Amino acid sequence: MAQTVKITAIKKLTHDVLKITTEKTEALSYFPGQAADISINKKDWQQEMRPFTFTSLPEDDIIEFTIKVYPLHKGVTQQIHSLVPGDELIIHEVFGDIAYKGEGIFIAGGAGITPFIAILKQLEKEGKIGNNKLIFANKTKADIILEDKFHKLLGNNFINILSDENIPGYEHGYITAELIKQQLNANDQFFYICGPEPMMQTVEKHLSLLGISKDHIVKEAF
Ligand SMILES: Cc1cc2nc3c(=O)[nH]c(=O)nc-3n(C[C@H](O)[C@H](O)[C@H](O)COP(=O)(O)OP(=O)(O)OC[C@H]3O[C@@H](n4cnc5c(N)ncnc54)[C@H](O)[C@@H]3O)c2cc1C
Numbered sequence: 232m233a234q235t236v237k238i239t240a241i242k243k244l245t246h247d248v249l250k251i252t253t254e255k256t257e258a259l260s261y262f263p264g265q266a267a268d269i270s271i272n273k274k275d276w277q278q279e280m281r282p283f284t285f286t287s288l289p290e291d292d293i294i295e296f297t298i299k300v301y302p303l304h305k306g307v308t309q310q311i312h313s314l315v316p317g318d319e320l321i322i323h324e325v326f327g328d329i330a331y332k333g334e335g336i337f338i339a340g341g342a343g344i345t346p347f348i349a350i351l352k353q354l355e356k357e358g359k360i361g362n363n364k365l366i367f368a369n370k371t372k373a374d375i376i377l378e379d380k381f382h383k384l385l386g387n388n389f390i391n392i393l394s395d396e397n398i399p400g401y402e403h404g405y406i407t408a409e410l411i412k413q414q415l416n417a418n419d420q421f422f423y424i425c426g427p428e429p430m431m432q433t434v435e436k437h438l439s440l441l442g443i444s445k446d447h448i449v450k451e452a453f
Contacts, residue, residue: 234259234322235272236294238314244297248342248376249311250286253294253320261285263349265327269296271310272319280323281307284345288352294322297376299342328451332421335447336414337365338406338434340426343453344376347423355384364388364414368406368430370395390414406430408437415441424450 236253244250261267268280287295300308329346331354337347344367354360365385369375371393381389392402392410402410411434422443424434431452438448 232258235319236322238316238318238320239293240316241314244376246373247301248297248299251296251298251311251314251320252287253296255292255294256322259294259322259325261289261325262330263288263353264329264331264346265325265349266346267325268323269307270321270323271307271314272321273310276307276310277321279307282326284327284349286345286348286352288349288356296320297342297345297348329423329425329449331423332449333419334361334363334417335421335423336411337363337423338368338411338426339365339424340368340430341370341374341453342376343424343426343430343451346425346451348377350423351381351384360384362388362416364390366390366392366406366410366414368392368394368426372396372398372401406434406437408440411437412441420447422448424448426453428452 234256236256238251238253240252242250266282266284269283270277270280283296283298286297287293298311300312302309302312331350339347365381375391392406394405397403422438424431431450
């Protein structure tokens with residue numbers, strides 16, 4: 232059943248990404264990596280649902296979403312851009328294909344980082360970050376969501392790649408098979424991929440070239 236929740240805080244994480252915190256509803260259950268269809272509780276918008284991932288943990292006493300807004304789309308995220316604390320979201324069906332299965336490499340493009348925010352938070356809480364790695368692809372440095380947090384959490388296991396900027400210390404271009412190969416360190420690693428469809432297809436081709444079997448790939452297209 233749909234749950235209506237009040238927004239308690241909105242914080243800008245990057246120039247176009249918002250962290251939206253809402254009050255918790257006990258009737259809601261989800262696991263790290265899952266998303267829900269969300270709509271805005273305003274006239275004409277209640278039925279306009281879009282999927283967004285929980286970036287809070289199930290046991291937190293709040294709910295959090297990390298949302299990239301597209302003001303030009305004239306859709307739900309444009310509306311989200313103008314929300315203020317006190318406004319309400321409606322949380323509809325919870326779903327999602329991404330769940331943690333074991334140590335490996337997380338490969339995200341843009342807002343595709345959101346399921347990994349939740350999963351890495353959970354691993355941090357349990358003291359199980361281990362040798363997990365994150366390859367995060369963005370256009371520019373300004374687009375990187377939670378860069379400082381991931382640096383602290385993962386150190387050298389956090390690899391940024393920027394397509395539109397060439398900055399020392401950051402990989403430049405698009406994710407290649409070679410870049411992934413450099414990070415491989417065990418035969419039984421899992422590969423978690425989330426991002427726009429074209430990026431996902433390319434990364435899956437790279438993984439196939441590297442001999443990674445499909446049952447070691449966990450993915451969701453955004
Ligand atoms: C399982 C899942 C989980 C997700 N989780 C998250 C998350 O946690 N955070 C996050 O930020 N995103 C997430 N996404 C992506 C998110 O759902 C989309 O960004 C969101 O649906 C966009 O909604 P919108 O209404 O603003 O725009 P859209 O639905 O893309 O478009 C609205 C309107 O704008 C038009 N339009 C489309 N493209 C353009 C364009 N380039 N220029 C002008 N007009 C255009 C369309 O015709 C449409 O009428 C997730 C997606 C999936 C599948």
